[in-house]
Amino acid sequence: MHEQLVDEMMPMFILCAVTFVLSMLLTPIYTHFAYKYKFWKKQRTTSTTGEKLSVMNKLHAKKFTRHFPTMAGIIGVTAIIIITLLFNYSKAQTLLPLAALIGGGLVGLLDDLINVRGKGKGIAGLRSGVKFTLIIGLGLALGLYFHYKLGYDLVHIPFAGDWVVGAAIVLLFAFSVVATGNAVNISDGLDGLAGGLLTISYGAFAIIAVLQGNYGIAGFCFTAVGALLAYVWFNIYPARFMMGDVGSFAFGTALGVVAMLTNSLFLLPIIGILFVIEAGSSLLQITSKELFGRKIFISAPIHHHLEAKGWPETKITMRFWVIAAIAAAVGIIMALGGGVV
Numbered sequence: 001m002h003e004q005l006v007d008e009m010m011p012m013f014i015l016c017a018v019t020f021v022l023s024m025l026l027t028p029i030y031t032h033f034a035y036k037y038k039f040w041k042k043q044r045t046t047s048t049t050g051e052k053l054s055v056m057n058k059l060h061a062k063k064f065t066r067h068f069p070t071m072a073g074i075i076g077v078t079a080i081i082i083i084t085l086l087f088n089y090s091k092a093q094t095l096l097p098l099a100a101l102i103g104g105g106l107v108g109l110l111d112d113l114i115n116v117r118g119k120g121k122g123i124a125g126l127r128s129g130v131k132f133t134l135i136i137g138l139g140l141a142l143g144l145y146f147h148y149k150l151g152y153d154l155v156h157i158p159f160a161g162d163w164v165v166g167a168a169i170v171l172l173f174a175f176s177v178v179a180t181g182n183a184v185n186i187s188d189g190l191d192g193l194a195g196g197l198l199t200i201s202y203g204a205f206a207i208i209a210v211l212q213g214n215y216g217i218a219g220f221c222f223t224a225v226g227a228l229l230a231y232v233w234f235n236i237y238p239a240r241f242m243m244g245d246v247g248s249f250a251f252g253t254a255l256g257v258v259a260m261l262t263n264s265l266f267l268l269p270i271i272g273i274l275f276v277i278e279a280g281s282s283l284l285q286i287t288s289k290e291l292f293g294r295k296i297f298i299s300a301p302i303h304h305h306l307e308a309k310g311w312p313e314t315k316i317t318m319r320f321w322v323i324a325a326i327a328a329a330v331g332i333i334m335a336l337g338g339g340v341v
Helices: 002-036 054-059 073-087 091-117 128-149 166-187 193-212 215-235 244-261 265-271 273-292 302-308 313-337
Strands: 154-157 161-164
Touching: 002 073, 002 193, 002 215, 073 091, 073 215, 073 244, 091 128, 091 166, 091 215, 091 244, 128 166, 128 244, 154 166, 154 265, 166 193, 166 244, 166 265, 166 273, 193 215, 193 244, 193 265, 193 273, 193 313, 215 244, 244 265, 265 273, 265 313, 273 302, 273 313, 302 313
Parallel strands: none
Antiparallel strands: 154 161
8 A cells, every 4th residue: 555655646746846847947938028028017006896005005016116027827837738738647637627727827818918018097907807707607617517527416515425416516616616716816915925825725635636546636736736836936025926817817726626626625715714814805895895885904805904014025925824734734634534535
């Protein structure tokens, strides 16, 4: 048993290392084009509800006084596509997460290109409604394949057992993809934050997949970890560039698919607790302003609130990493004790 596990794990660690190296080699190529064609990130000036983002713009004024390229997520996405297509030995298990990575990345890339090249004022990029619709369409399309082609029709509730939901699994699948994609996108607001949280989440699901014997899914997760580690190397404070929507939507939607393929949907909010908190704080802020005309947080999502309270950017990021690591450990323990593996 020990030798079998070693034989299965070794290729995954190699995938992780090779993807890391490839991402590092692709980074100078991206950097060349980013500076040549000026992939400068435009700072948002208005919120989803239409008011001026005075607090956030003041907090990040210094960051946007220098050239700050976006769309760096395309490095990791490209590396994962290459490595998965060339070396992953279980394409049947990696088709859906790879499709989500590409689909989410394309939606994010379109948003980033409009942001970089757009001349308008206010919210630079795709309108939130259009972006949301595209991600929903992606989630539903992949969900239909998940149910009707692969035959999935149940979800596992830890410590309670399987719950057969039939065709409703398509809606749950789409919800997982849309919610995770948007939550990661919202979390990408501080140097190193989203990259670190994603690395921890993919690492946790890689362990769960290994324990289930789903080595193809585990290989995909380890590949994502390798790409994300290379990104975080350059994105830690002070960041050289940011992943942009092409990265946040690609990695976020693929993570939602991984959770569904490992039958771990109800573990996703635990392993990705910081994504839930980040997205939840934004939702609460919008709801409170719309219904009561006042804000709950100084600025949302919550990492901006903590910045406004005087927390240094690095302290917020690293403490969020610690919380994420603890949450990931709890999620793995629940997977072991709750019948997921």
